[in-house]
Amino acid sequence: MEIRFANSPNEVKGMTTEALRSNFLIQNLMQDDKISLVYSHYDRVIVGGVKPVNQSVHLPNEPELRAEYFLQRREIGIINVGGDGQVSVDGQSYDLEKLDCLYIGLGKKEVAFTSSDANNPAFFYILSSPAHKEHPVQFCKKTDAENAVLGSLETSNERTIYRYIHENGLQSCQLVMGLTILNTGSVWNTMPAHTHTRRMEAYFYFDVATDQRVLHLMGEPSETRHIVMGNHEAVVSPPWSIHSGCGTKNYGFIWGMAGENYTYSDMDAVDINDLK
Ligand SMILES: O=C[C@H](O)[C@@H](O)CC(=O)C(=O)O
């Protein structure tokens, strides 16, 4: 598991493209029959990806956690962005089709991931944060998630937001998680942008065509930077940073947060005219 420490806004201002990418961009999350994990010191969130092909892949107990098992003091949200797959939790198996979500609370010991078809494997994106109370395993299909249509074609940001783990959905200690899908012809996410210093956020872009890219925007509203991203890549947004993106074509992304509060709508909006 890769460990990444936090950066101050002043440090980030002076970063080169390469430094921005090595601190915030997470690549190669989906590797055949492997689990990839990055531990971020922003709210101690772990970002990961699992692509089981020919065998089941287990959630390991990472030495850095100094725990008896991964979820001893953590919770985890899982969303499948690939073919049909299964997640088994202490022997109980759950079927996850594309864009279904599973929440696993603190205390569960054995978590394993499998794909139904090696020729069309599941791609599980995972996000884990520290937890202090046990919540049961909860499952949500995309069709059952609370959703809201935002933006317009006129401003190239017509999109549907699906909320899975949140105040009125799957219950957690601090994890908030869902996804956003842009309509054809819309390329902007989260514009107007916002910050929420109470929570960090991570984005994972999916359904980005191989010959297309998303220019992800980060930084303080008056000091924006961009990171060019491809399919199945994640990016960590510090609590003081905007997180927004513009694609060369429409795409989808999973967002997830952890931190001080649990309120999806708690955002400090940034006026487009104030961006620099
Ligand atoms: O704090 C909330 C997050 O930034 C995202 O949910 C925003 C988003 O998906 C969008 O506007 O498209």
Ligand SMILES: [Zn+2]
């Ligand atoms: Zn946000």
